[in-house]
Amino acid sequence: MEQRISLITLGVADLEASRSFYERLGWRRSVEKAEGVAFYQAGIVLALYPRQSLSEDLGMALSGAANAPLTLALNVRSRIEVDRVLEEAVAAGARLLKRAADAPWGGYVGYFADPDGFAWEVAWNPHFPLDAQGRIQLPE
Amino acid sequence: MEQRISLITLGVADLEASRSFYERLGWRRSVEKAEGVAFYQAGIVLALYPRQSLSEDLGMALSGAANAPLTLALNVRSRIEVDRVLEEAVAAGARLLKRAADAPWGGYVGYFADPDGFAWEVAWNPHFPLDAQGRIQLPE
Numbered sequence: 001m002e003q004r005i006s007l008i009t010l011g012v013a014d015l016e017a018s019r020s021f022y023e024r025l026g027w028r029r030s031v032e033k034a035e036g037v038a039f040y041q042a043g044i045v046l047a048l049y050p051r052q053s054l055s056e057d058l059g060m061a062l063s064g065a066a067n068a069p070l071t072l073a074l075n076v077r078s079r080i081e082v083d084r085v086l087e088e089a090v091a092a093g094a095r096l097l098k099r100a101a102d103a104p105w106g107g108y109v110g111y112f113a114d115p116d117g118f119a120w121e122v123a124w125n126p127h128f129p130l131d132a133q134g135r136i137q138l139p140e
Numbered sequence: 141m142e143q144r145i146s147l148i149t150l151g152v153a154d155l156e157a158s159r160s161f162y163e164r165l166g167w168r169r170s171v172e173k174a175e176g177v178a179f180y181q182a183g184i185v186l187a188l189y190p191r192q193s194l195s196e197d198l199g200m201a202l203s204g205a206a207n208a209p210l211t212l213a214l215n216v217r218s219r220i221e222v223d224r225v226l227e228e229a230v231a232a233g234a235r236l237l238k239r240a241a242d243a244p245w246g247g248y249v250g251y252f253a254d255p256d257g258f259a260w261e262v263a264w265n266p267h268f269p270l271d272a273q274g275r276i277q278l279p280e
Contacts, residue, residue: 001165001166001167001214001225001228001229001232002166002214002216002274003166003167003168003180003181003182004182004183004214004274005148005182005183005184005186005212005213005214006183006213006214006215006263006270006274006275006276007212007213007215007261007276008145008148008210008211008212008213009210009211009213009261010209010210011209011210012209025141026141026142026143027141027143028143030278030279030280031278031279031280032280039278040143041143041276041277041278042143042144042145043144043145043146043183043184044145044183044184044275044276045268045276045278046145051209054209054210054211055209057238057249057251058211058237058238058251058259059237059238060207060237061207062207062208062209063203063207063208063209064209065208065209065210067200067201067202067203068202068203068205068208068209068210069150069151069152069191069194069195069202069203069204069205069208069256070148070149070150070151070194070205070208070210070258071148071149071194071198072145072147072148073145073146073147073148073149074141074142074144074145074146075146075147076142085141088141089141092141097198097199097200098197098198098199109197111197111198116209118210119198121147121149123146128185130146134142134144134146135146135184136146136147136181136184136185137181138170138171138179138181138185139170139171140170140171140172
């Protein structure tokens with residue numbers, strides 16, 4: 001299996017509310033004709049999709065996102081950018097989960113939750129430089 | 141906030157078991173000196189991290205992954221590759237969640253669960269072509 005993630009689908013309670021939130025953050029939807037789902041080019045693709053639809057596709061019941069054991073992360077180029085992104089997210093309607101603080105591994109990190117409770121980490125990590133497109137290129 | 145996902149962290153119950161699973165799939169770890177976490181360059185970065193550690197970082201309790209309302213996806217170039225990846229995953233210890241089948245939107249899709257229950261979609265989607273690096277380039 002190739003070492004690659006192509007897309008993440010978040011099962012959301014209210015597609016319109018989630019879409020509005022990400023668009024208030026400045027994200028622009030692609031494939032606008034797609035119905036019942038919203039796709040964003042975000043390095044990989046982020047898809048927002050009603051939880052009920054995802055549950056039907058998988059053939060299993062799904063819980064809500066609050067307390068789901070994962071985080072999505074945006075890595076930025078400076079401490080000040082971490083603070084700025086967290087402020088932007090809160091202004092767009094996010095809930096601040098944890099104010100930015102120094103991390104024991106030498107970075108600076110804070111967390112917010114999107115409308116469903118999906119946790120986003122906003123991080124400056126001096127050990128993980130970003131390339132010109134903003135992608136992390138892991139050291140060996 | 142830039143329209144970009146840098147990294148996904150999965151909070152796993154048993155880091156060694158999860159690491160072994162992804163490595164049986166053929167994935168190779170980067171930053172091998174990092175302790176208590178495993179990083180994989182997967183377009184974006186996938187981080188496997190003990191759920192307990194993630195819970196401490198976030199300052200909140202986290203549930204298990206089973207029934208978490210999201211999927212990670214690997215998009216491949218043909219139907220036959222979907223079948224092959226699902227077989228590889230099961231051979232590596234994944235649980236088949238849904239055998240591959242035609243999707244109403246014209247693709248071919250199956251699902252497996254990793255050791256924690258994180259759901260992976262394996263998809264051939266003729267509407268989302270892959271570039272030379274295997275990345276989805278969304279149409280406008």
